Amino acid sequence: MPTNVSPEYKKAEQAFREAREPADRLKCLKEMLRTIPKHKGTEHLQRDIKTRIKMLTDELAGPRKGGARTGPSHSVRPEGAAQIALLGPPNSGKSQLHHRLTGARSEIGPYPFTTQFLLPGMMPYEDIHFQLVDLPPISNDYFEPWVVNSLQTADAAFLVIDISNPECIDHIDQVIAQLDERKVSLTNQFKIELVNGVSASEDPDFDPFRVVLPTILIANKIDLAVDPDELDALNELVNYNFPSIALSALTGSNLELFPQMVFEKMKIVRVYTKIPGKPPDTDKPFTLKFGGKVSDVARQIHKDFEDTFKFARIWGKNVFAGQQVGPDHLLDDLDILEIHVR
Ligand SMILES: Nc1nc2c(ncn2[C@@H]2O[C@H](COP(=O)(O)OP(=O)(O)OP(=O)(O)O)[C@@H](O)[C@H]2O)c(=O)[nH]1
Numbered sequence: 001m002p003t004n005v006s007p008e009y010k011k012a013e014q015a016f017r018e019a020r021e022p023a024d025r026l027k028c029l030k031e032m033l034r035t036i037p038k039h040k041g042t043e044h045l046q047r048d049i050k051t052r053i054k055m056l057t058d059e060l061a062g063p064r065k066g067g068a069r070t071g072p073s074h075s076v077r078p079e080g081a082a083q084i085a086l087l088g089p090p091n092s093g094k095s096q097l098h099h100r101l102t103g104a105r106s107e108i109g110p111y112p113f114t115t116q117f118l119l120p121g122m123m124p125y126e127d128i129h130f131q132l133v134d135l136p137p138i139s140n141d142y143f144e145p146w147v148v149n150s151l152q153t154a155d156a157a158f159l160v161i162d163i164s165n166p167e168c169i170d171h172i173d174q175v176i177a178q179l180d181e182r183k184v185s186l187t188n189q190f191k192i193e194l195v196n197g198v199s200a201s202e203d204p205d206f207d208p209f210r211v212v213l214p215t216i217l218i219a220n221k222i223d224l225a226v227d228p229d230e231l232d233a234l235n236e237l238v239n240y241n242f243p244s245i246a247l248s249a250l251t252g253s254n255l256e257l258f259p260q261m262v263f264e265k266m267k268i269v270r271v272y273t274k275i276p277g278k279p280p281d282t283d284k285p286f287t288l289k290f291g292g293k294v295s296d297v298a299r300q301i302h303k304d305f306e307d308t309f310k311f312a313r314i315w316g317k318n319v320f321a322g323q324q325v326g327p328d329h330l331l332d333d334l335d336i337l338e339i340h341v342r
Protein backbone atom coordinates (compact mmCIF):
# COMPACT_ATOMS: atom_id res chain seq x y z
CA MET A 1 0.00 0.00 0.00
CA PRO A 2 1.49 3.40 -0.85
CA THR A 3 2.17 5.55 2.17
CA ASN A 4 -0.12 8.34 3.32
CA VAL A 5 -3.35 7.10 1.79
CA SER A 6 -6.47 8.38 3.52
CA PRO A 7 -8.45 6.34 6.07
CA GLU A 8 -11.32 6.57 3.59
CA TYR A 9 -9.23 4.82 0.95
CA LYS A 10 -8.08 2.16 3.41
CA LYS A 11 -11.68 1.47 4.32
CA ALA A 12 -12.65 1.08 0.66
CA GLU A 13 -9.71 -1.23 0.06
CA GLN A 14 -10.60 -3.38 3.06
CA ALA A 15 -14.21 -3.59 1.83
CA PHE A 16 -12.95 -4.63 -1.62
CA ARG A 17 -10.95 -7.50 -0.18
CA GLU A 18 -13.91 -8.72 1.81
CA ALA A 19 -16.47 -8.36 -0.97
CA ARG A 20 -17.44 -11.55 -2.78
CA GLU A 21 -20.16 -10.54 -5.22
CA PRO A 22 -18.82 -9.01 -8.46
CA ALA A 23 -21.27 -6.07 -8.19
CA ASP A 24 -20.07 -5.29 -4.65
CA ARG A 25 -16.45 -5.58 -5.74
CA LEU A 26 -17.08 -3.11 -8.56
CA LYS A 27 -18.69 -0.64 -6.15
CA CYS A 28 -15.67 -0.89 -3.83
CA LEU A 29 -13.22 -0.41 -6.70
CA LYS A 30 -15.02 2.77 -7.74
CA GLU A 31 -14.85 3.98 -4.15
CA MET A 32 -11.11 3.17 -4.10
CA LEU A 33 -10.60 5.21 -7.26
CA ARG A 34 -12.62 8.10 -5.81
CA THR A 35 -10.72 8.21 -2.54
CA ILE A 36 -7.15 7.41 -3.61
CA PRO A 37 -4.86 10.45 -3.31
CA LYS A 38 -4.06 11.55 -6.86
CA HIS A 39 -0.29 11.94 -6.94
CA LYS A 40 2.72 10.36 -8.64
CA GLY A 41 3.20 7.73 -5.96
CA THR A 42 -0.21 6.22 -6.61
CA GLU A 43 -0.26 6.41 -10.42
CA HIS A 44 0.48 2.74 -10.82
CA LEU A 45 -2.24 1.73 -8.39
CA GLN A 46 -4.73 4.10 -10.02
CA ARG A 47 -4.09 2.39 -13.35
CA ASP A 48 -4.52 -1.01 -11.76
CA ILE A 49 -7.84 0.02 -10.22
CA LYS A 50 -9.09 1.38 -13.56
CA THR A 51 -8.16 -1.85 -15.37
CA ARG A 52 -10.04 -3.86 -12.80
CA ILE A 53 -13.09 -1.61 -13.03
CA LYS A 54 -13.12 -2.19 -16.77
CA MET A 55 -12.72 -5.96 -16.41
CA LEU A 56 -15.50 -6.26 -13.86
CA THR A 57 -17.83 -3.94 -15.78
CA ASP A 58 -17.37 -6.12 -18.88
CA GLU A 59 -17.93 -9.25 -16.88
CA LEU A 60 -21.12 -7.92 -15.31
CA ALA A 61 -22.42 -6.81 -18.70
CA GLY A 62 -22.34 -10.48 -19.74
CA PRO A 63 -21.74 -11.85 -23.22
CA ARG A 64 -22.49 -9.23 -25.87
CA LYS A 65 -24.34 -10.13 -29.06
CA GLY A 66 -21.79 -10.23 -31.83
CA GLY A 67 -19.14 -8.99 -29.44
CA ALA A 68 -15.87 -10.62 -28.58
CA ARG A 69 -16.94 -11.83 -25.13
CA THR A 70 -19.24 -14.77 -25.70
CA GLY A 71 -19.05 -18.26 -24.27
CA PRO A 72 -18.88 -19.62 -20.78
CA SER A 73 -18.45 -17.51 -17.69
CA HIS A 74 -15.04 -17.10 -16.09
CA SER A 75 -16.16 -16.64 -12.53
CA VAL A 76 -18.35 -18.55 -10.13
CA ARG A 77 -20.62 -17.06 -7.50
CA PRO A 78 -19.30 -18.40 -4.17
CA GLU A 79 -21.61 -20.85 -2.43
CA GLY A 80 -21.26 -23.10 0.59
CA ALA A 81 -18.78 -22.79 3.44
CA ALA A 82 -15.82 -21.85 1.21
CA GLN A 83 -14.82 -21.72 -2.44
CA ILE A 84 -11.75 -23.80 -3.30
CA ALA A 85 -9.93 -23.76 -6.66
CA LEU A 86 -8.31 -26.88 -8.13
CA LEU A 87 -4.89 -25.94 -9.50
CA GLY A 88 -2.14 -28.04 -10.99
CA PRO A 89 -0.19 -29.15 -14.05
CA PRO A 90 -1.88 -30.88 -17.02
CA ASN A 91 -3.16 -34.44 -16.55
CA SER A 92 -2.55 -34.58 -12.80
CA GLY A 93 -6.11 -35.74 -12.07
CA LYS A 94 -7.82 -32.48 -11.03
CA SER A 95 -11.02 -33.31 -12.90
CA GLN A 96 -11.03 -36.91 -11.69
CA LEU A 97 -10.71 -35.68 -8.10
CA HIS A 98 -13.38 -33.02 -8.66
CA HIS A 99 -15.76 -35.67 -10.00
CA ARG A 100 -15.06 -38.03 -7.07
CA LEU A 101 -15.60 -35.37 -4.44
CA THR A 102 -18.55 -33.49 -5.93
CA GLY A 103 -20.19 -35.87 -8.39
CA ALA A 104 -20.06 -33.10 -11.02
CA ARG A 105 -19.32 -34.19 -14.56
CA SER A 106 -16.05 -32.58 -15.49
CA GLU A 107 -14.46 -34.04 -18.59
CA ILE A 108 -11.68 -36.45 -17.65
CA GLY A 109 -9.14 -37.48 -20.27
CA PRO A 110 -6.01 -39.62 -20.43
CA TYR A 111 -4.19 -36.69 -22.09
CA PRO A 112 -3.21 -33.16 -21.04
CA PHE A 113 -5.36 -30.02 -21.55
CA THR A 114 -8.67 -31.86 -21.23
CA THR A 115 -10.28 -29.16 -19.12
CA GLN A 116 -10.83 -25.85 -20.91
CA PHE A 117 -13.61 -24.26 -18.89
CA LEU A 118 -14.31 -23.87 -15.22
CA LEU A 119 -16.78 -26.16 -13.51
CA PRO A 120 -18.13 -25.70 -9.98
CA GLY A 121 -19.31 -28.60 -7.84
CA MET A 122 -20.24 -29.09 -4.19
CA MET A 123 -18.27 -31.39 -1.86
CA PRO A 124 -20.34 -32.45 1.15
CA TYR A 125 -18.95 -32.63 4.67
CA GLU A 126 -21.40 -33.59 7.43
CA ASP A 127 -24.14 -30.91 7.22
CA ILE A 128 -22.25 -28.39 5.05
CA HIS A 129 -20.70 -28.14 1.57
CA PHE A 130 -17.53 -26.78 0.07
CA GLN A 131 -17.60 -25.40 -3.45
CA LEU A 132 -14.79 -26.89 -5.55
CA VAL A 133 -13.95 -25.21 -8.86
CA ASP A 134 -12.28 -27.36 -11.51
CA LEU A 135 -9.99 -25.33 -13.77
CA PRO A 136 -7.72 -25.78 -16.80
CA PRO A 137 -4.11 -26.78 -16.09
CA ILE A 138 -1.17 -24.46 -15.46
CA SER A 139 2.39 -24.94 -16.72
CA ASN A 140 5.25 -22.83 -18.08
CA ASP A 141 3.84 -23.07 -21.61
CA TYR A 142 0.15 -22.98 -20.85
CA PHE A 143 -1.91 -20.53 -18.85
CA GLU A 144 -5.47 -19.48 -19.62
CA PRO A 145 -5.45 -15.76 -18.71
CA TRP A 146 -9.03 -15.81 -17.37
CA VAL A 147 -8.08 -18.31 -14.66
CA VAL A 148 -6.72 -15.36 -12.66
CA ASN A 149 -10.21 -13.79 -12.72
CA SER A 150 -11.73 -17.01 -11.44
CA LEU A 151 -9.33 -17.03 -8.52
CA GLN A 152 -10.41 -13.60 -7.24
CA THR A 153 -13.30 -15.07 -5.25
CA ALA A 154 -11.54 -18.25 -4.06
CA ASP A 155 -10.91 -18.79 -0.34
CA ALA A 156 -8.32 -21.53 -0.79
CA ALA A 157 -6.70 -23.88 -3.32
CA PHE A 158 -5.93 -27.56 -3.82
CA LEU A 159 -2.65 -27.98 -5.68
CA VAL A 160 -3.03 -31.37 -7.38
CA ILE A 161 0.06 -33.18 -8.72
CA ASP A 162 0.68 -36.64 -10.20
CA ILE A 163 3.08 -38.26 -7.76
CA SER A 164 3.84 -41.05 -10.25
CA ASN A 165 5.32 -38.49 -12.66
CA PRO A 166 9.09 -38.09 -12.05
CA GLU A 167 8.79 -34.39 -12.95
CA CYS A 168 6.08 -33.62 -10.44
CA ILE A 169 8.32 -31.49 -8.20
CA ASP A 170 9.26 -29.33 -11.17
CA HIS A 171 5.53 -29.05 -12.00
CA ILE A 172 4.82 -27.57 -8.56
CA ASP A 173 7.50 -24.93 -9.11
CA GLN A 174 6.02 -24.06 -12.50
CA VAL A 175 2.50 -23.66 -11.14
CA ILE A 176 3.70 -21.51 -8.24
CA ALA A 177 5.88 -19.32 -10.49
CA GLN A 178 3.20 -18.82 -13.15
CA LEU A 179 0.63 -17.84 -10.54
CA ASP A 180 3.05 -15.55 -8.74
CA GLU A 181 3.72 -13.62 -11.96
CA ARG A 182 -0.02 -12.93 -12.09
CA LYS A 183 -0.32 -11.80 -8.47
CA VAL A 184 -1.60 -15.04 -7.01
CA SER A 185 0.39 -16.58 -4.12
CA LEU A 186 -0.12 -19.98 -2.59
CA THR A 187 0.49 -20.12 1.14
CA ASN A 188 0.55 -22.70 3.92
CA GLN A 189 -1.01 -20.20 6.32
CA PHE A 190 -4.66 -20.88 7.12
CA LYS A 191 -5.08 -18.03 9.54
CA ILE A 192 -7.56 -15.56 10.82
CA GLU A 193 -5.64 -12.46 9.70
CA LEU A 194 -6.12 -13.58 6.13
CA VAL A 195 -9.09 -11.82 4.59
CA ASN A 196 -9.67 -13.38 1.16
CA GLY A 197 -6.30 -14.78 1.99
CA VAL A 198 -4.79 -11.27 1.93
CA SER A 199 -3.08 -10.08 5.04
CA ALA A 200 -4.09 -6.51 5.74
CA SER A 201 -0.66 -5.39 6.76
CA GLU A 202 0.85 -1.93 6.72
CA ASP A 203 3.73 -3.31 4.66
CA PRO A 204 4.80 -0.64 2.12
CA ASP A 205 4.94 -3.31 -0.61
CA PHE A 206 1.44 -4.50 0.23
CA ASP A 207 -0.54 -4.96 -2.95
CA PRO A 208 -4.34 -4.92 -2.53
CA PHE A 209 -4.73 -6.92 -5.73
CA ARG A 210 -2.53 -9.82 -4.74
CA VAL A 211 -4.64 -12.88 -3.99
CA VAL A 212 -3.16 -15.19 -1.37
CA LEU A 213 -4.67 -18.66 -1.28
CA PRO A 214 -4.16 -21.06 1.63
CA THR A 215 -3.25 -24.30 -0.13
CA ILE A 216 -3.47 -28.04 0.46
CA LEU A 217 -1.03 -30.05 -1.66
CA ILE A 218 -2.56 -33.24 -3.06
CA ALA A 219 -0.19 -36.00 -4.22
CA ASN A 220 -2.55 -37.85 -6.54
CA LYS A 221 -2.23 -41.22 -8.34
CA ILE A 222 -0.70 -42.90 -5.32
CA ASP A 223 -1.98 -46.19 -6.82
CA LEU A 224 0.66 -45.86 -9.56
CA ALA A 225 3.56 -44.76 -7.37
CA VAL A 226 5.49 -47.91 -6.61
CA ASP A 227 8.91 -46.81 -7.77
CA PRO A 228 11.23 -45.78 -4.87
CA ASP A 229 12.12 -42.58 -6.79
CA GLU A 230 8.48 -41.58 -6.72
CA LEU A 231 8.37 -42.05 -3.00
CA ASP A 232 11.41 -39.77 -2.78
CA ALA A 233 9.30 -37.17 -4.53
CA LEU A 234 6.68 -37.65 -1.84
CA ASN A 235 9.28 -36.88 0.83
CA GLU A 236 10.39 -33.77 -1.05
CA LEU A 237 6.87 -32.39 -0.88
CA VAL A 238 7.42 -31.77 2.79
CA ASN A 239 9.84 -28.98 1.79
CA TYR A 240 6.96 -26.93 0.44
CA ASN A 241 5.39 -26.80 3.87
CA PHE A 242 1.89 -27.04 2.49
CA PRO A 243 -0.40 -29.33 4.43
CA SER A 244 -0.45 -32.36 2.16
CA ILE A 245 -2.16 -35.66 1.53
CA ALA A 246 -1.34 -38.59 -0.76
CA LEU A 247 -4.37 -40.25 -2.34
CA SER A 248 -5.81 -41.77 -5.46
CA ALA A 249 -8.69 -39.98 -7.14
CA LEU A 250 -9.17 -43.05 -9.34
CA THR A 251 -9.33 -45.87 -6.77
CA GLY A 252 -10.52 -43.61 -3.94
CA SER A 253 -7.65 -44.73 -1.74
CA ASN A 254 -7.15 -42.37 1.24
CA LEU A 255 -9.97 -40.16 0.00
CA GLU A 256 -12.55 -40.81 2.70
CA LEU A 257 -10.86 -38.61 5.32
CA PHE A 258 -10.11 -35.78 2.94
CA PRO A 259 -13.30 -33.66 3.44
CA GLN A 260 -12.63 -33.73 7.18
CA MET A 261 -9.06 -32.53 6.58
CA VAL A 262 -10.41 -29.65 4.49
CA PHE A 263 -12.93 -28.75 7.17
CA GLU A 264 -10.25 -28.70 9.88
CA LYS A 265 -7.70 -26.75 7.85
CA MET A 266 -10.25 -24.15 6.80
CA LYS A 267 -11.33 -23.77 10.44
CA ILE A 268 -14.95 -23.42 9.43
CA VAL A 269 -17.36 -22.57 12.23
CA ARG A 270 -20.95 -23.89 12.09
CA VAL A 271 -23.57 -22.01 14.05
CA TYR A 272 -27.19 -23.10 14.62
CA THR A 273 -29.79 -20.51 15.51
CA LYS A 274 -32.83 -20.79 17.74
CA ILE A 275 -35.88 -18.76 18.65
CA PRO A 276 -36.43 -18.13 22.42
CA GLY A 277 -38.40 -20.98 23.99
CA LYS A 278 -37.97 -23.20 20.91
CA PRO A 279 -35.43 -25.95 20.15
CA PRO A 280 -32.54 -24.97 17.83
CA ASP A 281 -32.87 -25.24 14.09
CA THR A 282 -30.44 -28.09 13.46
CA ASP A 283 -31.32 -28.35 9.78
CA LYS A 284 -28.86 -26.03 8.18
CA PRO A 285 -26.13 -24.18 10.03
CA PHE A 286 -24.77 -20.76 9.21
CA THR A 287 -21.13 -21.18 8.24
CA LEU A 288 -18.46 -18.67 9.14
CA LYS A 289 -14.74 -18.45 8.61
CA PHE A 290 -12.61 -18.87 11.71
CA GLY A 291 -12.81 -15.67 13.71
CA GLY A 292 -16.51 -15.25 12.93
CA LYS A 293 -18.52 -13.23 15.47
CA VAL A 294 -22.10 -13.06 16.70
CA SER A 295 -22.50 -9.93 14.53
CA ASP A 296 -21.63 -11.95 11.39
CA VAL A 297 -24.60 -14.25 11.99
CA ALA A 298 -26.89 -11.40 13.10
CA ARG A 299 -26.12 -9.50 9.90
CA GLN A 300 -27.10 -12.51 7.78
CA ILE A 301 -30.47 -12.70 9.54
CA HIS A 302 -31.34 -9.00 9.80
CA LYS A 303 -29.65 -6.65 7.36
CA ASP A 304 -30.21 -3.72 9.76
CA PHE A 305 -28.95 -5.64 12.78
CA GLU A 306 -26.93 -2.67 14.08
CA ASP A 307 -30.20 -0.90 14.85
CA THR A 308 -32.11 -3.87 16.18
CA PHE A 309 -29.59 -6.09 18.02
CA LYS A 310 -30.05 -6.20 21.81
CA PHE A 311 -27.99 -9.21 22.94
CA ALA A 312 -27.55 -12.90 22.19
CA ARG A 313 -27.65 -16.07 24.26
CA ILE A 314 -25.29 -18.84 23.39
CA TRP A 315 -24.88 -22.58 24.07
CA GLY A 316 -21.65 -24.38 23.19
CA LYS A 317 -18.47 -25.98 24.43
CA ASN A 318 -16.67 -22.81 25.58
CA VAL A 319 -19.55 -20.90 27.19
CA PHE A 320 -21.99 -21.32 30.06
CA ALA A 321 -25.31 -22.68 28.82
CA GLY A 322 -27.36 -19.70 27.74
CA GLN A 323 -24.59 -17.19 28.43
CA GLN A 324 -25.46 -13.64 27.41
CA VAL A 325 -23.00 -12.18 24.86
CA GLY A 326 -22.57 -9.09 22.70
CA PRO A 327 -22.05 -8.71 18.94
CA ASP A 328 -18.25 -9.09 19.11
CA HIS A 329 -18.28 -12.49 20.83
CA LEU A 330 -16.21 -15.02 18.83
CA LEU A 331 -18.13 -18.12 17.82
CA ASP A 332 -17.03 -21.76 18.05
CA ASP A 333 -17.97 -24.65 15.81
CA LEU A 334 -21.40 -26.10 16.75
CA ASP A 335 -22.45 -23.12 18.89
CA ILE A 336 -26.19 -22.51 19.23
CA LEU A 337 -27.20 -18.87 19.06
CA GLU A 338 -30.38 -17.07 20.13
CA ILE A 339 -30.49 -13.46 18.97
CA HIS A 340 -32.61 -10.96 20.86
CA VAL A 341 -33.72 -7.86 19.02
CA ARG A 342 -35.41 -4.65 20.07
N1 LIG B 1 -4.01 -44.35 -11.99
C1 LIG B 1 -4.62 -43.19 -11.74
N2 LIG B 1 -5.05 -42.42 -12.74
C2 LIG B 1 -5.66 -41.27 -12.46
C3 LIG B 1 -5.85 -40.83 -11.13
N3 LIG B 1 -6.49 -39.63 -11.18
C4 LIG B 1 -6.67 -39.34 -12.48
N4 LIG B 1 -6.18 -40.33 -13.26
C5 LIG B 1 -6.18 -40.39 -14.72
O1 LIG B 1 -5.33 -39.37 -15.21
C6 LIG B 1 -5.84 -38.84 -16.44
C7 LIG B 1 -6.02 -37.35 -16.31
O2 LIG B 1 -7.06 -37.09 -15.41
P1 LIG B 1 -7.83 -35.71 -15.42
O3 LIG B 1 -8.69 -35.70 -14.21
O4 LIG B 1 -8.47 -35.46 -16.73
O5 LIG B 1 -6.59 -34.72 -15.22
P2 LIG B 1 -6.60 -33.13 -15.17
O6 LIG B 1 -5.60 -32.72 -14.17
O7 LIG B 1 -7.99 -32.63 -14.98
O8 LIG B 1 -6.08 -32.78 -16.63
P3 LIG B 1 -6.25 -31.37 -17.42
O9 LIG B 1 -7.69 -31.05 -17.46
O10 LIG B 1 -5.66 -31.64 -18.73
O11 LIG B 1 -5.48 -30.38 -16.65
C8 LIG B 1 -7.15 -39.59 -16.70
O12 LIG B 1 -6.87 -40.65 -17.58
C9 LIG B 1 -7.54 -40.10 -15.33
O13 LIG B 1 -8.33 -41.26 -15.38
C10 LIG B 1 -5.38 -41.68 -10.06
O14 LIG B 1 -5.50 -41.37 -8.88
N5 LIG B 1 -4.76 -42.83 -10.45
Ligand SMILES: [Mg+2]
Nearest residue numbers: 094095114115
Ligand atom coordinates in the same frame (compact mmCIF):
# COMPACT_ATOMS: atom_id res chain seq x y z
MG1 LIG C 1 -9.13 -31.45 -16.06
